[in-house]
Amino acid sequence: MRNFIFAIFLFVFFSQPAFAGKLPDFRLKNLDNKTVAYSQLKGKKLTVIDFWATWCKPCVRAIPKLVKLHEQYKKEGVEFIGVNVDGTRNLPKVKPFSHSLNISYPVLLDVNNELMNKLKVTAMPTLIIVDANDEIVFFHQGYRPGDEKALEDEIRKLLTASESANEK
Amino acid sequence: MKNKLLLGLLLGWLGHAAAQFSAGNTLEYQVGNLPHEQPSDLTALYNQLNFSYQFRDWRGDIKLERFQRPRQERDYTELTQRTLRYNRGGFDLAAGNFYEILGRGLLLRSYEIPGTILENPGERIRYGFYRDIDGALAKFTSERLDVKLLRGKPLRNTFPPQSNARERRPFLLDAFETNVRLLENFTIGGAYLREHGDEVLREFGSLAVSGNVSKNIQFYSEYAQRLDGGNQRFDLSDRSAHAFYSSANFVAGAFGLSVEYKDYNEFLLEYNDPPPLIKEHPYAVLNRSTHLINPKNETGWQGEAFWHTAAGQTFVLNFTQSENLFFGRKIRFEELFAEAGLTLSEKTTVKGFFDRSADQLRREKDRYAGGIYWEREWAPQWGTALDLEYQTLKRDFDPGRVVRNYVASLTLSKAPKISAGLILERSTDPNLTDLPNTARVETKRRHWAGYTLGYQFNQRYLMNVFYGTRRGGPACTSGICYEVLDFKGFEMRANLTF
Numbered sequence: 006m007r008n009f010i011f012a013i014f015l016f017v018f019f020s021q022p023a024f025a026g027k028l029p030d031f032r033l034k035n036l037d038n039k040t041v042a043y044s045q046l047k048g049k050k051l052t053v054i055d056f057w058a059t060w061c062k063p064c065v066r067a068i069p070k071l072v073k074l075h076e077q078y079k080k081e082g083v084e085f086i087g088v089n090v091d092g093t094r095n096l097p098k099v100k101p102f103s104h105s106l107n108i109s110y111p112v113l114l115d116v117n118n119e120l121m122n123k124l125k126v127t128a129m130p131t132l133i134i135v136d137a138n139d140e141i142v143f144f145h146q147g148y149r150p151g152d153e154k155a156l157e158d159e160i161r162k163l164l165t166a167s168e169s170a171n172e173k
Numbered sequence: 174m175k176n177k178l179l180l181g182l183l184l185g186w187l188g189h190a191a192a193q194f195s196a197g198n199t200l201e202y203q204v205g206n207l208p209h210e211q212p213s214d215l216t217a218l219y220n221q222l223n224f225s226y227q228f229r230d231w232r233g234d235i236k237l238e239r240f241q242r243p244r245q246e247r248d249y250t251e252l253t254q255r256t257l258r259y260n261r262g263g264f265d266l267a268a269g270n271f272y273e274i275l276g277r278g279l280l281l282r283s284y285e286i287p288g289t290i291l292e293n294p295g296e297r298i299r300y301g302f303y304r305d306i307d308g309a310l311a312k313f314t315s316e317r318l319d320v321k322l323l324r325g326k327p328l329r330n331t332f333p334p335q336s337n338a339r340e341r342r343p344f345l346l347d348a349f350e351t352n353v354r355l356l357e358n359f360t361i362g363g364a365y366l367r368e369h370g371d372e373v374l375r376e377f378g379s380l381a382v383s384g385n386v387s388k389n390i391q392f393y394s395e396y397a398q399r400l401d402g403g404n405q406r407f408d409l410s411d412r413s414a415h416a417f418y419s420s421a422n423f424v425a426g427a428f429g430l431s432v433e434y435k436d437y438n439e440f441l442l443e444y445n446d447p448p449p450l451i452k453e454h455p456y457a458v459l460n461r462s463t464h465l466i467n468p469k470n471e472t473g474w475q476g477e478a479f480w481h482t483a484a485g486q487t488f489v490l491n492f493t494q495s496e497n498l499f500f501g502r503k504i505r506f507e508e509l510f511a512e513a514g515l516t517l518s519e520k521t522t523v524k525g526f527f528d529r530s531a532d533q534l535r536r537e538k539d540r541y542a543g544g545i546y547w548e549r550e551w552a553p554q555w556g557t558a559l560d561l562e563y564q565t566l567k568r569d570f571d572p573g574r575v576v577r578n579y580v581a582s583l584t585l586s587k588a589p590k591i592s593a594g595l596i597l598e599r600s601t602d603p604n605l606t607d608l609p610n611t612a613r614v615e616t617k618r619r620h621w622a623g624y625t626l627g628y629q630f631n632q633r634y635l636m637n638v639f640y641g642t643r644r645g646g647p648a649c650t651s652g653i654c655y656e657v658l659d660f661k662g663f664e665m666r667a668n669l670t671f
Contacts, residue, residue, distance in 0.1 A: 029227070032263065032314055037385055038360065040314055058651065060453040066522070066548065069485065093278045093448045094652030097420035098477055100391060101429020105479035105487070117272045118285055118651070125197030125223055125670045127288035128635065144632045144670060150520075150548060150556030151588030 027139040031120050033088070033113040036100040046111050047135070048084030050167050051160060054133040056115075056126050058091045059102050063148035064130040068106050070153035075110050078160055085110035090121050090129070132156060134163060196224045198669040201290060201299075205662010208642055209610040213661065217242050219290055219299040232258045236270070238334055240299050247298050249335040254305060265312040270305045273323055275350045275364040276381045279397040279416040282446035283327060286651050288668070291330065292658050298333040302655065304444070307342060319352040319362075327444035345369040346444065352381070359384040364397075368442075376400040377442075379416075394419040397440070411498070414439035416447050416468065429479040435495075437468040446653070450475040452491045452510055453649050457580045457598075458542050458564040459528055461646045464506040465654055470498040473506075485516035487524075497534065504533045520550040528564075540566035544580075554588040576602045584625075594625040598644045621659075633671050639664040 032042045046052070055071055057064035068087075075085040089099050089112055096116065103112045115121055124133065127146070134143035143159050145152070203217045218241040226233045236254035240247070256269035275281040285303035292299045308325020326342035334341075345368075352362030360383045368375045379397035386392065398404055399414035409415060415438050422431040433450045440447065449466040450473055452459075473495035480488045491510040496503055508530035516522050528542040544562035551557060562580040577600070584594035598621040600606070606619045623641030630636065645659040 027227075029232075029260070037358075038383060038391070040316055040319075060455050060649075060651075062455040062546070090651065092284065092652035093274070093282065093446065094451075094453055096277070096448070097391075097393065097422050097431040097433055098429075098479075101422050101424050101431050101477075101479050104424040105427050105429040105481040107427060107481060117274050117283075118287065119272065121287060122223075122272070122285055123225070125195060125225075127197060127199060127668055127670075145589060146629065146635050146668070147592075147627070149554075149586035149588040149592055150550040150558075151554030151586075154554055155589035 050082035052135045053085045056131045061129040067148040087112040193227045198222045201666045203664045208661040230261045251334040263314040267310040276395045278446040280366045304330045317354045321350040392421040416440040427481045432476045434474045436472045440468040458562045487514035523547045556586045558584040592627040596623045635668045637666045
């Protein structure tokens with residue numbers, strides 16, 4: 006067993022791609038109780054996925070900043086998706102809460118934390134950026150004031166990279 | 174050593190080449206103990222590795238947990254989950270360990286609270302916080318029809334991983350659920366669950382309706398009951414084992430409202446998790462004072478309103494009431510919570526809350542709490558957050574004593590990498606002030622002081638350090654409540670995602 010653990014640690018340090026692997030085309034219910042697939046919501050160039058919950062203080066603080074970024078970048082092919090992980094305890098509150106916060110992007114309900122587990126998300130909030138080929142290219146845990154600036158820098162960097170790739 | 178290195182390099186190369194591996198690792202190392210307990214430098218190492226391999230529509234997952242303390246009889250290294258899944262379109266098949274829910278969890282809910290580590294208070298064994306099902310699952314999801322079929326053994330997560338397998342998974346469940354969208358905005362569903370225990374077979378059924386009355390109004394209602402044992406159908410009296418849950422919500426612009434009702438009787442199954450209808454608070458003094466539901470007999474309701482003004486101010490108002498039958502006597506829990514969040518400038522926000530509650534089961538009355546949370550970004554990406562909370566309560570068996578709880582925390586952060594904080598707590602609760610290692614009975618006060626440091630090395634590596642004393646007690650995360658033990662010492666947690 007020790008050998009196995011040792012091998013896993015070696016694997017971690019030798020495998021360079023930060024988030025190798027594609028985001029699977031998941032299906033979750035939206036706030037109107039309708040099942041939607043990720044492929045229906047994803048952005049032309051980038052998709053920002055925010056894992057959040059109503060009880061999570063930093064998540065709620067981050068949401069207005071994400072709404073601003075969404076308004077700013079949606080015309081450039083960047084879509085945002087909120088994945089709420091409240092579970093059954095707070096489920097009826099998610100829709101009124103999202104509306105009151107004016108969340109302009111779709112909010113999906115990961116009641117069983119299925120997607121959260123699949124993507125190995127362990128902290129709230131977690132932000133993921135997925136490119137047009139569904140590759141996970143950015144992963145950020147937690148929220149500190151000013152994190153939105155780092156996210157915006159990353160979005161700009163990825164948009165520039167995507168434009169240069171298209172020109173070639 | 175050479176073989177290990179080769180194996181590591183091979184796995185690393187596979188990670189590059191196939192790009193289909195993903196993993197998450199949480200490692201927590203502690204040097205310390207319960208405050209006032211010896212030895213004070215007890216070490217504990219807990220590691221959880223979640224490893225996945227995806228090949229087209231197939232996916233394999235494993236969870237490997239390891240726990241190490243100096244007394245080796247409590248150590249374990251266990252492959253606690255292994256799952257093979259097939260997913261294509263709306264079809265999902267799983268064999269091994271999986272999580273599933275029927276309806277809103279009245280009959281069945283399995284879950285994982287990622288990033289949370291449980292500690293068994295008796296043997297002090299640490300392990301992951303999840304309640305999975307070991308068996309097989311077939312699911313079909315479409316816009317009009319959802320069908321679930323499962324057979325498996327749910328986990329009793331009060332037993333740590335190295336416990337006897339029969340103790341950990343004593344029941345075998347068979348379950349079926351279907352939901353049909355009859356009209357554009359109206360869904361009806363039903364579930365059946367059969368539990369095979371020790372020489373006992375129990376059967377349960379449920380019916381659920383949900384829909385959108387208009388764009389602004391949504392509702393959900395579910396009734397579940399035990400089908401065997403002479404229970405009358407749709408009997409909501411105390412004679413039948415039943416669970417009824419109903420919710421509705423309303424939105425109008427920036428105003429939102431949710432209302433919920435519950436009636437649970439003889440429905441304490443070891444694998445269900447009916448909605449508790451108790452507010453989950455982010456504030457420490459309130460989160461700790463939560464009411465734990467008892468589906469053996471509980472009724473109640475909860476209402477919550479939200480309002481967010483165009484200027485960025487938020488208002489939340491919540492009222493909760495719960496009643497339990499305790500040895501023939503009605504026991505009530507009641508809470509009123511109000512919160513206002515104000516945006517003072519683009520860089521400064523402040524939130525204030527007030528809470529009044531009474532919990533007859535804990536024999537606590539006149540429980541008042543208030544606090545403020547202030548946050549300011551004072552230079553580009555440099556931020557400060559200050560959290561001050563105060564709670565006072567009386568117990569009906571000691572009406573002359575006023576218990577006071579204080580929480581103060583200050584966090585300094587530099588986005589997106591660093592945060593450092595100080596958490597101070599103080600209590601005059603006589604249940605906490607008496608130190609177990611002295612002959613005297615201390616009644617005055619007790620303090621806890623802890624320092625935290627968080628550093629995100631890169632996108633895949635996050636480290637958190639804690640040093641000092643931490644106050645334990647009940648805690649709720651992701652809607653699930655559990656007991657956290659006190660701690661004094663040093664703790665380091667590393668999260669790695671790749």
